[in-house]
Amino acid sequence: MTPDTVSVPADRVTLDGDFAVPASARAVVLLPHGVDNSRQNRRSQSIATELHTAGFATLLVDLLSESEKRRDRQPGEQRFDVGLLARRIVATVDWATIQPATRSLPVILFGAGAEADAVLGASADLPERVLTVVVWGARPDPTADAVKRVRVPVLFIAGGQDTALLRLAEETVHHMEGPHSVRTVPEATHLFEEEGALDQVITTAREWCDEQLRAAPEA
Template sequence: MSEVLSRDASEVRIEPEGLDGLLGIPQGALGIVIFAHGSGSGRLSPRNNHVAAALRQAGLATFLLDLLTPEEEHDRRNVFDIDLLAGRLVLATRWLRQRQETSRLTASYFGASTGAAAALRAAAAEPDVAAVVSRGGRPDLALEVLPAVRAPTLLLVGSRDGPVIGMNERACDALQAEKRLVIVEGAGHLFEEPGTLDEVVRHATRWFLDHLHPSAERS
């Protein structure tokens, strides 16, 4: 999966914070999806790389970003500091708007595990975000800001991820924007079971394409 990514994405760094990312922009990109990874994961996550490669094939640019520096990751408190992670996601969104090659691309967020909470907190602060997709996420960690999220939000949860299903149901009830909760049959928390990650790709791709700016051409 990472081999696919390396052929059509480039290493970039957000300074002075020193945040490393992989930026992939297909020709005629319709928008850009920024990834917020879960605890213990980063821009080289094989599952998120797989999703990102599929999104690029569908005409969406992708930005897989390490929301923490290697030094910051040594302090486990930072890994679960949702406010810090959301702030870094907002920083990345604004950084992309300042780059010539990405300034016109409408941003969306894809969050996994605790990264989903960061994505939703960032979406509450960035009202121009087109859409949010959560994979096996913990949106309950952003429960108090969910009524302020305007971006249409898709919550994807595995049928074998029992406690997280309930967390997502509560989050779905709290969201006031367009929303949908999808239970992926046979999937656990990491969507490692055969075919389950492809279901994530299918649902996420359609959600992002359906909620881009109306002027965007859809495939």
């Protein structure tokens, strides 16, 4: 389906997003970008398409405004400010939860690569509004305060060939008090560029989200 281009107010700037809500959507998945790539990259678009087919609404959002992307001085300063990015994810969740098409839907946060710490930080601040978090290809900081505060269920997906990342994911969940799981794509490296690897990531993430949706009424 063709998403709508939207503007999300956050932290006194406006963030660009792509918003798509299929009929009978079961939840809205937020996929933030801004550290490694933009929301318009092919992999993110592919993930969103697969999620639509599975009955999920999606909001792909760039966490930096257009003026911030163009700014030349001190390159990289804002894009690696985890606190700032986490606040903008919180603002994006706020936006999604007041939209008529998604205000009654559970919120799921996806984070890949460098966005993982910001996604975990935002989920720690929104325990009542975020259903679950899925991160993959990530190198989170296991000592971060936000990791200890996360209470929502978290799934880490790691490439089985990236033993360093796998150890880091296992160390991170060791500091979490909420429900968590670490699952692997056996033949993949941390970028999941091998044939079929990204499909396995999407399948694993979808199955986890289905589990959390089924458990939500019981909770």
